[in-house]
Amino acid sequence: MTRRGSAQRAWTTAEIDRLRDMAGRIPVREICRNLKRSRKSVEHAAARLGLSLRCCRTRLVWCDECATWRSALDRDGRCRVCRMREQLAGREAACAEALAAMTPEQRAVYAESEALRATRRFDARPRPAKRESCPMSRYERDKAQAEYLLDLEKWEYRRLKLPYDAAKTRLRRMREVTGTNPRKK
Ligand SMILES: [Zn+2]
Incomplete structure (x- = not known):
């Protein structure tokens, strides 16, 4: 019409x-x-x-907790980086608690077994860098910006996930020493 x-x-x-x-x-x-x-x-x-109408459709959402654009938020309005940060803190607290609950003998056994293991090598990937370029259009600029933010999210998540997994393993070993692994009962 x-x-x-x-x-x-x-x-x-x-x-x-x-x-x-x-x-x-x-x-x-x-x-x-x-x-x-x-x-x-x-x-x-x-x-x-001479304007391009092409529009960058990568949708990012704002996480209030870390004040950053993220790929998604959970039901509580938090991104996966913020959630993982909290989970890591919880796991580390559980490790400290388990260690405190050990008898001096158990602690010695555990410390010895840990010392025998090779130092855990955390993947030290460099923080993604913003690419310096002169994009042709707003579309390209927005797209590059969105890609950068997604890379950064992945990197930040990984940086928390690795120590989280390590703490999980530590907790398991401590429970092996004390024989309190709830799953084995
Ligand atoms: Zn966040």
Whole structure:
């Protein structure tokens, strides 16, 4: 359905400014709704102004706890990095508790067995770096930014997950020494 009147309505300077601001940042459908113009009209104007309407669709969500854009949040509104940080703290507390509950003899046995093991090597991957480049369009810039944030999330998660797994193993060994592994009962 094309209405001749609306198709030919001239673009005001204010509308052009708004189009420049929205192009590539929000989906075309929303731009049309915002400007109360047809898709054809918006596409024409964008082409005339040399603006790309291609919009980065990688959706990130804001985690209040770490004040960062993340891939997803759980039901409590926390990202997986924040959740893992808490789980790691819980596991480390459990390790400290288990160690405190040991008799001096058990502690000696445990310390000896730990000392015999090779030092755990944590994967020291470098923190992802922001790529310095001059992207052509807002779309490319937003896409690069989203990819960087996702890489960073993966890296931060991993940095917590490795000591978390290590603490889990330590706890298991302590329970082997004290014979209190609840699963073995
Ligand atoms: Zn978070």
